[in-house]
Amino acid sequence: MSANLHISISAEPVFHLGNLAITNSILTSLIVSTLIISFAVAVNWSLTIAKSTKKIGTLQNLAEFLVEGLYNLIQSVTNDHTKTRRFMPLIVAYFVFILCNNWFGLLPGVGTIGFKEVAEGEEQVVLLQQDLSLPVAQVQASETKPLEVAEPNQVSNTTTEIAETNVDSEAKSKSPVFVPYFRAGTADLNTTIALAMITQFAAQFWGLSYLKFDYIKKFINFSSPIMFFVGILELVGEFSKVMSYAFRLFGNIFAGEVLLTVISALVPLVVPMAFYGLEIFVGAIQAFVFSLLSIIFYQVATLGHHYE
Amino acid sequence: MDIQLPQIIFQVINFGVVMGALTYLLYKPIQKLMDERASRIVEGQSAAEAALAQKANLDESKRKIEREAEKKAAILIEEAAKKATEIKREAVEKARVESQAETSKLKDQWQIEKHQLTQDMRQEMIRAVMTVTQKVIGVKLDEKTDAKLIGDELSKLMK
Structure with missing residues (x-):
């Protein structure tokens, strides 16, 4: 066991690909993405087999459970099947990507297998x-x-x-600093910012496509000084949503990792199991919360002022 | 904490690829499958409703047919009972007539036989009386006298 219990708030580069530093969180995200795509391919293959054999496999059941659950969740918010079908691809992707990244961070070896590197005075x-x-x-x-x-x-x-x-x-x-090869993708602020930006871009896109010019009026409104000021606040609110969204997910997952590391260092046996259970729960809840908030943002963006 | 634009862009692309794969390999086929299943369920439900309506109609027509059959059966039973009564009455009448005819025939036959027997008995008696009289008085009576005597005696006996 190493003498220092090392926790870095930012993801550490594992290797460089040209100018791009491949950090341990990017590496984990790539592995998770590969696993998710493999799962999707397997489900697709299982669907093809099921058509000929007329037997529903476990993978298909799991995929149907996931899609139907998320569809019902979105439908309960939007109450509009057309909107639900439009939002579904993004929401399915958010949920699966965040859930898998959160849970991947709990696997043995993630955060514990790595190499030692001489730190160059970084914070x-x-x-x-x-x-x-x-x-x-x-x-x-x-x-x-x-x-x-x-x-x-x-x-x-x-x-x-x-x-x-x-x-x-x-x-x-x-002194040599321990750098793990893997780190939960969502425990890196860059990943959560990327996800939050996609969410907000999609919200703006759908707002514009549903409300056209009325959506811009929400931010730029010269009808009265008060409305103009409200518009500026709305604009600031859109940017702050990205930050709050990104920090919420990052904070929860990173805090979970710190908690597990500290508890494992204090009491290595049995006790961490309870916290692992808690983190499995938190990982699922965070994926759910992120997806649910995205649905609400999209729904709010696609409704006119008279609904607010 | 270091926020790096290249890493954010990389994650956006990464997420985009995952989303595309999930959409085209998982979500759309599953959604299509579920839509097909839902339409099959709706078709099944409407077919079941139609079958139930058809069954209700059939039940109604069955009840109607049963009622008509019961009416017809009652009429037939009534007619059959009437016919049976008529046949019975005719049969009884016929039997009565036949028995009367038979009785009268037997009576006639009996009268003839009785008459025949009486005649036979009379002749026998005449012969016996003649024989006895002849032996007692030693005179042979003629048949006319004997017959008159015997006839008188028999008439007395018969009374």
């Missing part, structure tokens, strides 16, 4: 296993403690302390 949160003083921020090596006003006879001592601190910081920043 990191490092949890020390020995003293468990959580969290300890390891600041950049160049940064030093602010000098405090000291008594003349204490100056030499303080200088020594500063020097020692610098030496310690440099030593720590250049």
Whole structure:
């Protein structure tokens, strides 16, 4: 077991593909995407077989359960079959992608198998296993403690302390840092921002396609100064939705990972199992919440002002 | 936390690919299958409703036929009873006539036989009386006298 219990708030690069740094979360997302596509191919194949044999397989049952459940969920919000059918592909994709990424992060080996790398003074949160003083921020090596006003006879001592601190910081920043190969895709802010942006772009697209010019009036309205101000607030609200959406998912999943790491370090046996159960639940709930909020955003975007 | 645009774009593309695959390989075929199933269920329900309506009609016509059959049967039974009574009456009448005829025939026959027997008995008696008289008185009576005597005696006996 390594001496340092290392938790990084941002995804760490595992290798580079040209200029693009392939981080451990991207690597995990790619694996998860491959698994999801394989599942879709398997379901499609199972459907083809079922047509000839007239027997419904487990995969088909699972896929039907998923599609029917999400269809009913969307229908309960929209109450319009045409809209439901339009929203379905995105909602199915959100749910499956987020759920699989959340749960993949709980698999053994994810976050624990990796390599050691000398850190180049990046801002990191490092949890020390020995003293468990959580969290300890390891600041950049160049940064030093602010000098405090000291008594003349204490100056030499303080200088020594500063020097020692610098030496310690440099030593720590250049000490090998553990970099896991895999990290839950949704525990990376870039992934959650990407998902939140897709959600909001889709909301704007459907808002425009359903309401045409009326949708723009929601943001740019010169009918009265109050409405103009409300429009600006609406515009700001659309951007803040991306942030709140992205941080909600990231925060929940990352917090779960930190919780599991800390609990596993404190009590390695039995106790983490309860928290794993909790995280399985949280992973499903977060996927559900993200999908449900997306449906609500789309529904709100496609309704005129008179419905609000 | 470092937000990097290339990584966001990469994840957007990644998600787009997943969405496309899920849509064309999973969602659309499953949705098509479920639509077909739903239409089959609707067809089945309407067929079941039609069958139920047809059954109700059949039941109604069956009840109607049964009622008519019961009426016809009652009429037939009544007619048959009447006919049976008539036949019975005719048969009884015929039997009565036949028995009367038979009785009268037997009576006639009996009268003839009785008369025949009486005649035979009379002749026998005459001969016996003649024989006895001849032996007692030693005179042979003529048949006319004997017959008159015997006839008188027999008439007395018969009374």
